[in-house]
Amino acid sequence: MNIALERLFEGMIATLRADVIPRVEDPFARGQAVGLIDLINNIAPRVEWARAPLMKSVLEKRRLLRSIAEAVGEAFVDEADAPELMESKDLEREQARLDAGICDAMQAVHARPAEDAAAKKALALLIGHARDEAAERMKITRKPLFAEIAGGGKDKPASP
Amino acid sequence: MTASFAAFELFRVRERLQRYLATQGLEGVAIEGLRRFTVGFSWITFGFTGVWREGDALIERRLILRIGPPFGIFAPYKASPEFRTLRALAGSDVPAPRVHWFSDDDEAFGAPFFVCDFVPGEAPIPWTHDGGPAFDEATRRSLAEQFVAALAALHRFEWRGSDVESIDGSTDVSRTATEQIDVWEANLAQWSRAREPMLEWAAIWLREHAPVAPRISVVHGDFRIGNFLVDAGRITAILDWELVRLGDPLEDVGWICMQAWRGRSPYMCHLFTRDELVERYSALTGFAVEARAIRYWEAFGTYKLAVMHYGAQHCFETRGYNDMRMAGMSAQIPRMLLQVESAMERAS
Numbered sequence: 198m199n200i201a202l203e204r205l206f207e208g209m210i211a212t213l214r215a216d217v218i219p220r221v222e223d224p225f226a227r228g229q230a231v232g233l234i235d236l237i238n239n240i241a242p243r244v245e246w247a248r249a250p251l252m253k254s255v256l257e258k259r260r261l262l263r264s265i266a267e268a269v270g271e272a273f274v275d276e277a278d279a280p281e282l283m284e285s286k287d288l289e290r291e292q293a294r295l296d297a298g299i300c301d302a303m304q305a306v307h308a309r310p311a312e313d314a315a316a317k318k319a320l321a322l323l324i325g326h327a328r329d330e331a332a333e334r335m336k337i338t339r340k341p342l343f344a345e346i347a348g349g350g351k352d353k354p355a356s357p
Numbered sequence: 358m359t360a361s362f363a364a365f366e367l368f369r370v371r372e373r374l375q376r377y378l379a380t381q382g383l384e385g386v387a388i389e390g391l392r393r394f395t396v397g398f399s400w401i402t403f404g405f406t407g408v409w410r411e412g413d414a415l416i417e418r419r420l421i422l423r424i425g426p427p428f429g430i431f432a433p434y435k436a437s438p439e440f441r442t443l444r445a446l447a448g449s450d451v452p453a454p455r456v457h458w459f460s461d462d463d464e465a466f467g468a469p470f471f472v473c474d475f476v477p478g479e480a481p482i483p484w485t486h487d488g489g490p491a492f493d494e495a496t497r498r499s500l501a502e503q504f505v506a507a508l509a510a511l512h513r514f515e516w517r518g519s520d521v522e523s524i525d526g527s528t529d530v531s532r533t534a535t536e537q538i539d540v541w542e543a544n545l546a547q548w549s550r551a552r553e554p555m556l557e558w559a560a561i562w563l564r565e566h567a568p569v570a571p572r573i574s575v576v577h578g579d580f581r582i583g584n585f586l587v588d589a590g591r592i593t594a595i596l597d598w599e600l601v602r603l604g605d606p607l608e609d610v611g612w613i614c615m616q617a618w619r620g621r622s623p624y625m626c627h628l629f630t631r632d633e634l635v636e637r638y639s640a641l642t643g644f645a646v647e648a649r650a651i652r653y654w655e656a657f658g659t660y661k662l663a664v665m666h667y668g669a670q671h672c673f674e675t676r677g678y679n680d681m682r683m684a685g686m687s688a689q690i691p692r693m694l695l696q697v698e699s700a701m702e703r704a705s
Contacts (some may be wrong), residue, residue: 293551334691
């Protein structure tokens, strides 16, 4: 999930205000929807994207880029540019910087001759990292409810 | 509600629609039963009945208005490719709505639009939790046959010399795949702040394995379950032509085979096995079909769908579109990245 939390909360509140509440006929249900807005307003200043998985991801990317640099004799990010990692937003920025380095490394090692064994191994590590990271993020990704949404919430599946 | 979204509220749309249709020479035109449909992730769709006079006759016609919103996934939109294609396909064996009016400019509705006939039917969007059958066997076979027949008719359509010649796409059989990679790579760069290693690798892989197209056809670009209407067991219309262009027809076949449209079902788009699809498609088109090329286009399609998820994320985050489905698609990006990798593996 890459959307800034502030924007997600803003979008949720706008949807409740403009598209949901005016169309809810039952006053109690309408009041509950306003209660959701009240809660979101109070949650918003207190939360940020979880720091631990971001930190783990940043450390793995740094480790990967260091081992790639050693293997192929070329660095793809400047270690000196690494910022002090304090808040989730800093970690997200660093993650993006390291991902750019990983992408540059992919392009560079792929362009090397096919018989370059070190480049081949490095490419496998880079692809493996991309796969492992997606798999890690999948562990906290829930099944989409698009069919239920398309059915206007009427076709509720047997389990969430 | 954001200002841009408010522009598509019913009372405004009715007023603008009436004004526009009056300029098209419809005498005393009235708009009845205007309503917005909830389906579709991209264009905004309205249904209405237009009533007007033609001489002594009172005409009542059920119509559809589709508007490409400035904040939608593929904005800025153009209505002309879809309109020209549908107009050219009128009378062909491709079931498609008859089109009436369109514009690529913002004057009438604040966004490009077109108007076509209302076609009766429901769009089946099967959702089975265990990969079990979405249709009974007879329905599955019947819909599968109609679905592949529509695709074959589209791919056999002689576009040269028709209006379709002017739509986007590549007519160079050796460049059609790489040009599509360029298009979607550019979209990704526009929609994502950060570079995504899996998609960067996919673009490298897709370029390296790009096939030469066996021919150039009209490619629908989103030919799948959910994008056609069924009425009393018959497919009445193929919908959502916004990605239509000229290119390798096998791109549509690969798109049909994507995991995203079948979940755990063994049936492509819940309709046929891969072998059944290829066999019927080859028989109906007379084209030889290489399994490897279909696997390639399936991998490309999965890449394209992953990039679309970034488009959804971008229109929620940056363009102020508060549709929760867009944010929901953003949450599904890891699933798409893994599907891209698996599709490349299968195509290798």
